[in-house]
Amino acid sequence: MGRVDTRGRVGLNTPSVTELHRAWLELVDTEGPFLAIPPLKRVWPQGMPALSDDHKAALVDARKDFEAAWERFDRTPDSGAVLDSYRVARDQWVETVLRDVAGWAESLSWGEAPGVQAQSPNRAVTVTAHATLIGVDGIGALVHVVDPTDSLRQTPNDLWAATPVDRTEALLRENKVQLGIVTDGRWWGLVCARDGAMAASGVVDALTWIEEPRTRDAFLALISRQHIIGGDPAERLPVLFEESVAAAEEITEALGSQVRSAVELLIQSFSESAANAHRRGLPDPLPTRTHDTYEAAVTVMMRAVFLLFAEERGLLPSGELFDQGYGIARELDRLIARETEESEEALDSTSLTWHRLLATSQALFSGASFESLRMPAYGGSLFDPSRFQFLIALNEQGTLAVTVSDRVMLHVLRSVQIADIRGEARRISFRDIDVEQIGYIYEGMLGYTANKVDQTYVGLRGTTGVEPEIPLAKLEELADANPDPRTLAGAIRAWVEEDQPSAKAASAAALAKALTAAVDPSVVSGLTQAVGDDPELRDRVRPWLGAIRLDLRKRPFVVLPGGLMVKETPSRKNAGAHYTPKSLAEEVVLHALQPLCYSPGPHQTAEETAWTPKSSDELLDLKVADIACGSGAFLVAAARYLADRLVEAWIAEDPANAARKDLHTRAIRQVVANCLYGADINGLAVEMCKLSLWLVSLDRDLPFSFVDDKVFIGNSLLGLTRLDQLRCLHIDPVNARMDETFHGQIIDVETIIRRAVELRHHLLSEIDENDPARTSAAKKRQLNQLGVTTSALRRIADGVVATGLPHGGKSGKALDEAHENLRISVRAAFANATSSDYSFLDSIVTRGLTPTVPTDYERWEPLHWLLSAPDVLLEHGGFDAVIGNPPFLGATDTSAAIGANARSWIAEVVGRGVRGKADLCAYFYLRAFDLLRSGGTLGLIATVTISQGATRAVGLDQLTERGMQIVRAESSRKWPTRAQVQYAVVWGSASPSEGRIVLDGREVKSISTLLEAGSEATDPVMLRSNANRAYLGAKISGAFIVDAATASSIMDADPGSKPLLKQLVTGMSINSEPEHVSDDWVLDTDRCTEAELERHSVLRTLLHGRSTGEGEWWRFPRPARALRERLDQSDSVLAFAEVSQTIVPARISAAFLPNHKCAVIVTDSFAEQAVLSSTFHWLWVARYASTQGVAPSYAPSQVYATFPLPSETSKLTALGRQLDTHRAEILMRRQLGLTKLYHLVNDSELADVADSDVVMIRAIHVELDQAVADAYGWSDINLDHGFHTYRQMERWTVSPAARVEILDRLLDENHRRGATEGSSKGRQARRGPAIADEAQSVLFAGPQRNTGPL
Secondary structure, eight states, X not given: OOOBOTTSOBOOSSOOHHHHHHHHHTTSEEESSOOOHHHHHHHOTTOSOOOOHHHHHHHHHHHHHHHHHHHHHHHOTTOHHHHHHHHHHHHHHHHHIIIIISOOGGGEEESOOTTOEEEOTTSOOEEEOSEEEEETTEEEEEEEEOOOOSOTTSOOSSSOOOOHHHHHHHHHHHTTOSEEEEESSSEEEEEEOOTTSOOEEEEEEGGGTTXXXXXHHHHHHHTSGGGTTSSOGGGSHHHHHHHHHHHHHHHHHHHHHHHHHHHHHHHHHHHHHHHHHHHTTOOOOSOSSHHHHHHHHHHHHHHHHHHHHHHHTTOSOOSXXXXXXXXXXXXXXXXXXXXXXSOTGGGGGOOHHHHHHHHHHHHHHHOEEETTEEEOOOOOTTTOTTTTGGGTOBOTTSSBSSOOOHHHHHHHHHHHHEEEETTEEEEOOTTSOOHHHHHHHHHTTTTEEEEEOSSOEEEBOBSTTOOOEEEHHHHHHHHHHOOSHHHHHHHHHHHHHHHOTTOOBOOHHHHHHHHHSOOOHHHHHHHHHHTTSOHHHHHHHGGGTTTBOBOTTSOBOEEOTTOXXXXXXXXXXXXXXXXOOHHHHHHHHHHHHGGGSBSSOTTTOSOGGGOOBOOHHHHHTOOEEETTOTTOHHHHHHHHHHHXXXXXXXXXXXXXXXXXXXXXXXXXXXXXXXXXEEEESOHHHHHHHHHHHHHHTOOTXXXXXXXXXXXXXXXXXXXXXXXXHHHTTSSSGGGSOSSOOSBTTTBXXXXXXHHHHHHHHHHHSOOOTTSTTSSHHHHHHHHHHHHHHHHHHHHHHHHHHHHHGGGTTOOSHHHHHHHHHHHHHHHHHTSOXXXXXXXXXXXXXXXXXXXSSOOSOSSOOBOOHHHHSHIIIIISOSEEEEEEOOOOOOHHHHHHHHOHHHHHHHHHHTSTTOOSOOOHHXXXXXXHHHTEEEEEEEEEEEXXXXXXXXXXXXXXXXXXXXXXXXXXXXXEEEOSSSXXXXXXEEEEESSOOOSOEEETTEEESOBOTTSSBSSOOOOOOOOGGGTTXXXXXXXXXXXXEEOHHHHHHHHHHOGGGGGGEEEEEOHHHHHHSTTSOOSOEEEOOTTOOHHHXXXXXXXHHHHHHHSOOOSSTTSOSBOOHHHHHHHHTOSEEEXXXXXXXXXXXXXXXXXXXXXXXXXXXXXXOHHHHHHHTSHHHHHHHHHHSEEETTEEEOOXXXXXXXXXXXXXXXXXXXXXXHHHHHHXXXXXXXXXXXXXXXXXXXXXXXXXXXXXXXXXXXXXHHHHHHHHHHHHTOTTSOOOOEEEEETTEEEEEOOHHHHHHHHHHHHHHHHHHHHHHTOOOHHHHHHSOOOOGGGOSOSSSSOXXXXXXX
């Protein structure tokens, strides 16, 4: 028989290029995103070249002496003389390989490179480069040579807990070189450490180069001079590694989609078991709560991945007995072989793999012991059979009530072991998958559940893993109303967008084509099985087969009535899951935890040589939390970092520890047991976080680390954090009644808390099955006892939160009465030991914690940190560090996701009443600081809005007022993976820092809450002189928009309707069209009465058919009436695209109708056009506007309303007219929009290119900026134009020094005018009434005429 490929097909005996590359890659010990097959195939499309005979001969000759030296050292490793002899032979061997075989020749500089070194964090160990590869651009690669070792991934016995590979990475990064080779002569490692990217490495064994020539030839080809500093730059290793990162991200994304499809298939399989039981008159084997079935399916996938990860990395028992009875790693190959020999359908009749998975899960949880195999009882909720009893329950015949066929398991295992990317199947090695990647794959499962359907559903085609479903009856209904396939496709997509916001259906064109396409006969034959042999249903479904997606078994996706279907939950549309790369998590953790591991350290002195490592006891006393932990990426990074420091401390305290092989594993388990805490609102996320911590601390001979007491389920923003909140029965004790307190009269709070702290101390120790007090069973018992001990206080704490939630936490008579009711209810509930009535308290809790909007939760679960971790908050004084990546959720989305009352409560309680439409991340920053002890640190990722507008006012401004110092920040970065997201990172200290302050990689004196250099971030005030001039356009739904041909036909049929048709201006048309106006037209009926509309029957009939026909259906969703009145009185106005990096106004006719993506300035002044086109205004917008990605959002109340305009001058008028005239001519002649034109103007690579139009526009802007400076009276500022970057935007603009001066003077001028006008300013202004741009009335105070709903 021929070879079997990854899909189970029999092929020819000649291996493919993919297989050739995979064959040698499988023999390389890789870590991180090492070289992927796609870039390897691009550069070596025939496979790796064989070593030439000359090079092979040189290699064989050189190897003889080295191999002899190696064998001598292997026999007498303790002899100093033998080691010295080995070093000489090793150096000769390494030099020969590099100079003569790899072809470095004269480019090799052998000998220690001066100044090229890196030091351990404690400065105890220094490593150097023993050789360099020199190219025309400098050093192309470093060579680090080490003494003989068992593995380049083994930590040496010194005071640096880093492997030779890790040390080489540090050497590369410290010296800004991308490539390095590390070797002891036998082991050779290739390391790539590109700036801003995760390191990747591959290690090979030179002693196998005779037996494994493919790996030898491949490795030597990779490190050849040609592919480092010579040849085609596109074929050099840094480029290949960059492409490999993209390939690895593709695999991660593909696995995420495939796992979702596999979970869906498992749910189908469970449903089929239930249907079979129903047909046989047996009880339904599935849980009543359908979400339990969904969680079980996800858990099955998590078990499979855990086993694959652990088996491939040698973290579980190995041997023939384990492989035959329990191993999962080879199961896919067994199933593929059966599929090939028999057929895929034949696998439907057996369920051997399912039984194996259940048996393995049971053995891992409870342990197994045979003559040649011992597995400890690993424990852990992941494998706990009691969590999902229905998976192992037996029916009346004594067989499993729920079974999963081998056919289903074939696809389940294939989904996590073979990534299908653009039709190419890529086999996955779990040696190359990080714990963080596994977490991300499963985070994609959050926000879904399983629902029982009451009618037939079919699955539609779409993006893999997020395809939509639709009731068959609804599909038929839409078809009746839309007989044309194109309109039907549009109707289907519209229904999906409304019903399943996160689903991604096929495009309208693809869907229309599928509706009429011929269907493969195999799909038709699979339909019978899909519909359960129901001929009537089969005939109903058959017309839609072209549009129905296939499940992993290639059957049409059909869910019958009573079956289970995976459905997105309300939170899914707000979910923003972006894979957090290991490198980013490690960076956040490094700068948050490093100051805690040294005393003095980074916050005490900038002199790194003065840092003194803390003792092991001090390190293990650290408490680190991620309060929105997701799958635990940051806790995993913290575990690794602290474990490295702990190893260094243990060796420093007792050098004998250096000889222990298990030192790092012991360290990481101690860190997990003592130091790390996590929390998440989602129970599945908590299980994923626990899985990540188990994986990172796994020891094949020991149970899983016990983390149930440290990873909590609950909402970190809801809950009590202080003891006086319990004592006073009030979330804000200052406002509680002072005549009596709860403590001492009903329950002895302190006694309960002291007992809880004692129990927490017992739980902190590492699990030890040989100590009866530290076994997993003992710890579970202690955790249960802790829950019982604090249950009464938890009930009361829930009552405190529930009392305030219905009132949004706002003080007043209603809230006072609610707290009095709480006081009464608590007295009744805890009157005495024999007489208790919980009914009143329970009713308060139920009412208050029930969400007011659709959510994933029946009731909110407040996380009372005071009760969950009293040892940390009360005894320890708080956490030493809070790290993580809180949810990315805007202010509007937050209200929709949790309800206005919950958002208001968070704003009042966590935000301390500071008003503003802040993004959710601001409140996580505040809660993180609430939980810090004195001297603690935080390191949190956020959206870039953390330093903007209301989010800054609520978050960073408050934190700095409360004593936090921003010690390090990244103001704006692109997310490292494929997600098009900009983010910021803030590191803060709860005590003053005397060390280095770093902003965007540069040392500065201080960092303001704007995340700019400087200590103060004072807000501008809104100027009354700018009122009634700036607006956003009307929000116009699609029903009102028609193309030019339709508009023309309406006017031809009814000339009187011409005033009711306006040409549309959008944000896109402003920046993309030469004349700034769209091709589309608007049916402008908003200001008509219904009677007036009746006189234009053609227009009315068209609009009525396109709208809902309900209410005042002819009016715009948000009409911008105030703007419309001003347009009626104007000939032309200035308009900005609301979101744009260009930030240049266009002059448009007032007869056009701007939509809500336009910011309109009602002025016809060319002088004002000049000012608003200047660098002065651009800088103001860039600093004070909120952003979407990098692009600022031109909210009039934030930027125009606060901008102090200079006096108009004749020079400004002339330049404004000149800019408008010349620019309009260029745009029309070259058919450009503003974006493309200014892309040329701001392109530094065009600095010396002879483009006369670009040169002219630049010159006008230079003259214009000077005229604006003169108009302000600031002629003394040296503008010094050039290409400079500000807030991630490169422009032809003033120098950084001029920028700072301009912004300072503009802010001073704003405050001066504000004081003159009597405007409020600063924090007080932010506490005042919020200005809502969406309202579209005039910007500030004053009566407004309102002719209808705004």
